Amino acid sequence: MEKLGLLYEGKAKRIFGTERDGVLWVEYKDSATAFNGQKKSEITGKGQLNNEISSLLFASLKENGIDSHFIEKISAYEQLVQQVSIIPLEVVTRNIVAGSLSKRLGIEEGTPLKNPIVEFYYKNDDLGDPLITEDHVEVLKIASPQELALLKQKARKINDVLSNLFSKLGIHLVDFKLEFGKDSHGEILLADEISPDTCRLWDKNTNQKLDKDVFRRDLGDLTTVYQEILNRLRGETTHV
Ligand code: C5P
CATH class of the missing domain: 3.30.470.20 (ATP-grasp fold, B domain)
Structure with missing residues (x-):
């Protein structure tokens, strides 16, 4: 799977296209923000922790019959998701x-x-x-x-x-x-x-x-x- 261009950058994640139609590449960032972006900090490792935690929670939900956009975790900071x-x-x-x-x-x-x-x-x-x-x-x-x-x-x-x-x-x-x-x-x-x-x-x-x-x-x-x-x-x- 190849990562294509940046489609969107939010406060905590960057979203890229992929060569597969309808599949997006999500990169979790190390940025922490609060109060609508008024408080900001870079915290090394935060993106990795959230990527891992979010992947585990989406997988648990799936086991309980709740679908989400999550497809799979592909690296410490990255996961593939369905485009919505x-x-x-x-x-x-x-x-x-x-x-x-x-x-x-x-x-x-x-x-x-x-x-x-x-x-x-x-x-x-x-x-x-x-x-x-x-x-x-x-x-x-x-x-x-x-x-x-x-x-x-x-x-x-x-x-x-x-x-x-x-x-x-x-x-x-x-x-x-x-x-x-x-x-x-x-x-x-x-x-x-x-x-x-x-x-x-x-x-x-x-x-x-x-x-x-x-x-x-x-x-x-x-x-x-x-x-x-x-x-x-x-x-x-x-x-x-
Ligand atoms: O700030 P409030 O008490 O309304 O937040 C309720 C929940 O929603 C909290 O768990 C907070 O982390 C989450 N939240 C969020 N993103 C926002 C606002 C709230 O994740 N923009």
């Missing part, structure tokens, strides 16, 4: 109150939610990725009500699988962000990445944060906690 047209929504699922929900509703971080909730954010850097209602999604012509219902259903199923998986590793899946795309047949497929950049992961015993909040809030060394997630996913339990 990204739906400009960030689908956030929450099990425990944290981050923006805590600020928005004035509920203490760490408060468990009785039932998981799903939120939609408009993926638009200029607007700062605002929280939007289902009616706003229709106004923006991003997705039909049926498609939104499907996105919610998929997010809840993914939440069940990932919460269960992380729970067995001694980790609370607090919340996470998903992105979806449409394939050439118009089918909705899970896309982007699932990693400690896009999930909040707290150690069940100590509540230690094992995710990007370590970078956002200057709580310590990012690669140490991402490596801990990877070790637990590989079945090599260590303690940070």
